[in-house]
Amino acid sequence: xxxxxxxxxxxxxxxxxxxxxxxxxxxxxxxxxxxxxxxxxxxxxxxxxxxxxxxxxxxxxxxxxxxxxxxxxxxxxxxxxxxxxxxxxxxxxxxxxxxxxxxxxxxxxxxxxxxxxxxxxxxxxxxxxxxxxxxxxxxxxxxxxxxxxxxxxxxxxxxxxxxxxxxxxxxxxxxxxxxxxxxxxxxxxxxxxxxxxxxxxxxxxxxxxxxxxxxxxxxxxxxxxxxxxxxxxxxxxxxxxxxxx
Numbered sequence: 001x002x003x004x005x006x007x008x009x010x011x012x013x014x015x016x017x018x019x020x021x022x023x024x025x026x027x028x029x030x031x032x033x034x035x036x037x038x039x040x041x042x043x044x045x046x047x048x049x050x051x052x053x054x055x056x057x058x059x060x061x062x063x064x065x066x067x068x069x070x071x072x073x074x075x076x077x078x079x080x081x082x083x084x085x086x087x088x089x090x091x092x093x094x095x096x097x098x099x100x101x102x103x104x105x106x107x108x109x110x111x112x113x114x115x116x117x118x119x120x121x122x123x124x125x126x127x128x129x130x131x132x133x134x135x136x137x138x139x140x141x142x143x144x145x146x147x148x149x150x151x152x153x154x155x156x157x158x159x160x161x162x163x164x165x166x167x168x169x170x171x172x173x174x175x176x177x178x179x180x181x182x183x184x185x186x187x188x189x190x191x192x193x194x195x196x197x198x199x200x201x202x203x204x205x206x207x208x209x210x211x212x213x214x215x216x217x218x219x220x221x222x223x224x225x226x227x228x229x230x231x232x233x234x235x236x237x238x239x240x241x242x243x244x245x
Contacts, residue, residue, distance in 0.1 A: 001043060002097070002101060005073075005075060005101060007070065009037060010036060010037045010069060011034070012034065012037060012048055012069070013034045013067045014032045014079075015031055015065045015067070016030060016064065017062075017065045032064065033051065033052045034050075035049045035050040036048070036049050037049075043097070045096060046094075046095055047093070048092065050091045050092065050093055060082070063078050063079070064079050065077075065078060066095070068101075069236075074103070074104055074233070075103055076101075076104055077097050078097075079098055080095065080096045080098050081094075111157040112158060112159065112239075113157050114232070114235055115155065116154075116155050116181060117155070117181070118153055118165055118181040119181075120153055120165075120171075120178070121178040122171075122176070123176040128219075131195055132219040153167040154167075155181060156212075158183075158232050160226075160228055162196060163214075163215055165213050165215075166211065166212060168210055169211070170201075170211060174198060175198045175201075176195065176196070176197050177197075177215060178196075179194055179215065195218045196215035196216055196218055197215065198213060198215050199215065200212070201214075
């Protein structure tokens, strides 16, 4: 029953079905539109309020993917566009639900904008092994190697798979790094020291003195990864609310 899981005003995004959302895709490029649930008519019909202007072109013969954000969970289902109407300056679409509602993981590999400062330290492979073998206390805290130089840089986005940041220091593909940054766990700021490996490194097109770096996490447990995913999920939901308002 849709009403058992989704409340009116839940935020939504619509995508072309079959397009993979992962760490290498900016979802803004494949997203069709966003908005919120206006009315649940039945278990097979919904009305959605659409934010975008002008109204996006939707075709009845195409099946789309609907993502629905509740307070704590993310759901998805396939939908068919049926009709649209305008009321009091707002645009609505009527859709038919074409597949069962599915609760999915908080997209481990979707990148979410997160602009904050990070500290970075280069690591040798032997240091990586030692750090991962000797972690104590909070497993997200890797003990920092002694007498190593650190550099303060700017994070661009974060996901359950890794982070992206910019730096004025040259970093090579496959380099190992120890990065330090903060996330919110509930209302508490938690400082993380995470080991990672560079999977992409290139100069910024608009600033040749700055490098665009993408790093995957190394040695995280599923519990540790879930904490980061929860943080990214909350960031995305808060951003959607802000944009909607």
